[in-house]
Amino acid sequence: MQRRTLIQAAGVAAASLSTPRLLAQAWPNGPVRIVVGFPPGGGTDALARVLSAKLSELWKQQVLVETKAGVAGVLAAEYTAQQPSDGSTLMMAHINSHALAASLQPKLRYNIERDFTPIVLVGVTPNLLIANPNQPKTLPEIVALCKANPGGVSFGSAGLGSAQHLALELFKQQAKVDALHVPYKGSGPLLTDLMGGQIQYCFETMTAATPHVKSGKVIAIAQTRTKRAKGHPTVPTMQELGYEGFEATTWYGLAGPGKLPAAIADKVNADVNTVLAMPDVQEKLDTYGAEDGGGTREKFREFIASETAKWARVVKAGNVKVES
Helix, strand or coil: CHHHHHHHHHHHHHHHHHHHHHHHHHCCCCCEEEEECCCCCCHHHHHHHHHHHHHHHHHCCCEEEEECCCHHHHHHHHHHHCCCCCCCEEEEEEHHHHHHHHHHCCCCCCCHHHHEEEEEEEEEEEEEEEECCCCCCCHHHHHHHHHHCCCCCEEEECCCCCHHHHHHHHHHHHHCCCCEEEECCCHHHHHHHHHHCCCCEEEEEHHHHHHHHHHCCCEEEEECCCCCCCCCCCCCECCCCCCCCCCCEEEEEEEEECCCCHHHHHHHHHHHHHHHCCHHHHHHHHHHCCECCCCCHHHHHHHHHHHHHHHHHHHHHHCCCCCC
């Protein structure tokens, strides 16, 4: 009797040990959605579509991009946090929804650590400090102009609490200047007004700014990572221009709802790492200025935590307020 009990117990233990592997092998057994919190045509949507096409091939299942735009990605995050943790719904996490919102929106209806499972960092994109061609075109000149006209030099952004807005706040704090923040509803109208001379400067995502820099309609003054991006090798970094440690990026990663089974999260992580290493995908990522993607789930978790803490300090120091 004892022997039979031991054999049964061993069988149960073996079955439980194999469950994660079997779960990963069986998944996905239906379509998978990648939720995007911004309108089609932007960097988040573009990267999600690159992943969806390749993952559809790998998984032999439809991987669909679903747009739920609003509140700088927060609406999509709220929605994803409420979905079943079965792997059928993933999200293209973004700096706005997964790092900035926590300190900018006290009534946020989700908790990043509790309600999301970080899976993999997809890419980090610098912002470019760009200028209307009729404005002073070097960083020392801009700083001098801001000091001579406190609160009078205009910097646009894609919206209150956006990554571009926070890049401006970091600049104001490090340069010890004041400036006029002019928020827009997205990069399109912002860039139109910058080219038209209604505003003077802005920190803009490399994805949105690059076509206008290449056409000569705006001037690239600096980029906001501590290393130069492949797409703009001649544009100096803010650090090179004297602002030690200045890093203000837009980043993207894949996340699932909280309590997503580790076996599924590990499979998605491994497969996305495979996709990111494909030469044609690398070429597209370079076009968007998205670098340093891939790595472990823990790497992405730690990255989110460090970004959240960093920008909370900037928000507090600048007393930045955003209406929810």
